[in-house]
Amino acid sequence: NCSFVPASNMKLVTGAAALLLLGADYRFRTEVYAADFDAKSGAAKALFIQGFGDPSRSERFYETNGAAADALAAELVAHGLRRVDGDLILDDTFFQAKDTMPADWMKEDLKYCYAPRMGSLSVAGNCLKVKITGAARGKKAVVETDPPVDTERFVNHTVTNRSKRGRVSATLKDNGTLVVSGSVRSGRSVSKEYPLRVPALFYGNVLSGALRRLGVPVKGRILLYRKTKTNLESFTRFTTLNSPPLADILAAMQKHSDNFIAEQIVRTVGGGRNGGTTEAGTALISKTMHRSDLAASWFLRVFDGSGLSRSNRLTPDVLINLLSWLYHSNYRDLVLATLATPGGEGTMEKRLVGTPAQGRLWAKTGALRGVCS
Known part of the structure; x- marks a missing residue:
């Protein structure tokens, strides 16, 4: 009953609470x-x-x-x-x-996606990926963005020069215009990703x-x-x-351990009740777990939905109780379909392939510095 930092195993709690609060057929x-x-x-x-x-x-x-x-x-x-x-x-x-x-x-x-x-209102997980490739010296570099942006609301302030170390920066202005700056040598490329502030x-x-x-x-x-x-x-x-139904969204969240989806769910839960904040969403998730007798309050601390927070705490007993409840509930097949499997899509694609676990294991991975689950 010792409490641990769960890392992305917290998404199991988020997913279970979402099913209870929103329902498998919920659509954003x-x-x-x-x-x-x-x-x-x-x-x-x-x-x-x-x-x-x-x-x-x-x-x-x-x-x-x-x-x-x-x-x-x-x-x-x-x-x-x-x-x-x-x-x-x-x-x-x-x-x-x-x-x-x-x-x-x-x-x-915070500088990573x-x-x-x-x-x-979100697109591409609110992550902009920028790649600049040097052209002829003195000319603007070629800029590629993922996702593609509006060419009429884009400014290219890059240059191709002799710099040994290329650089790139991107700024989204208050009018929605994207400005990309930087420098790169001819024929070389520099890439960077940005979590968007607005x-x-x-x-x-x-x-x-x-x-x-x-x-x-x-x-x-x-x-x-x-x-x-x-x-x-x-x-x-x-x-x-x-959107697709919540069941499909949970599958993407769990299989790929997608932090963005988890946090969107937390705020959606909070938005319907208490103003669309992390605090409102995590409070309701905690209350739901406690009311369902899946966790005692002193064994579960929820500070986000993804598990990126190091303030989250739960005990192995809470996790076992949660998984057991899900397995014996009407959500069993749905939940199993959301989890990663050896050799399958997501975080288990290259794990335990060719072992006796393949075809028998459904997993949710989790990792932070000093934490592996």
Whole structure:
């Protein structure tokens, strides 16, 4: 009954609580409203997009992050959208804007995408990957981004020079414009990834670019609703975009040990009850575990949903009780389908392959510095 730091085994707790609180068939939704939409021409004076934490617009659920963005734009086109004459207004207020990550995550982790920022409007796990390749000396380097961004909202400040050590930096401006700077030698490449500080602006840039690739221009600005408080009287519901069911989302979270999905779930749980914060979500997860007699309060401490926090604590007994309860519940087959297996997709792809465990083991891995489970 000694308590330990569970690392990513915490996702087992998050997943179980999500099933109990949201249900296996729960779908994250994104509401889209259009101002003065003309069905004949397909023109909208503006679009208003309201997010509720959908974590599925990424390469976890599509072939690439670009394909995820293209699918998002294609859904709007399928409903008749042909151009946006005004602004793209983004409402990310379902999650509290100041609470984009758990407060006690280690500072050295925050520059990597395994410690992403959370947002009720998100794409590509809120992670931007940038690669610059040197061209002729003195010329701008070639910039590639994953996911692809809007070419009309992108500034290339790179240069090809003789520098032995290339560098690259990316900044997302308040108007949704991405600025990439840096230097690199001719024929060489430099890559870097960035967890985005304002996920909704990133979402707007990527969506605007995906719409443009489908021939649907967005002529206005990218705006955050919480900063502009646009009058919405002329807007009517255009469509609702739904995620895959929670069961599929949990499979991506568990098999790949995806921190972003876990934290989006925590805030979604908190958003429906107490304001979309990490604190609200983890408090409700703890309460759910205790009320279900799956953990005594002194044996379980929940500070995030992914297990990246070193403040999380649980005992082996809590974990065994939880797994036993899941195995004997109506969720048994669903939960087994979410876990990684030797040689299968995710974290067990290269583990225990060709051993007696293959075909008999379902696992959830976990690792932090000094922790392996």
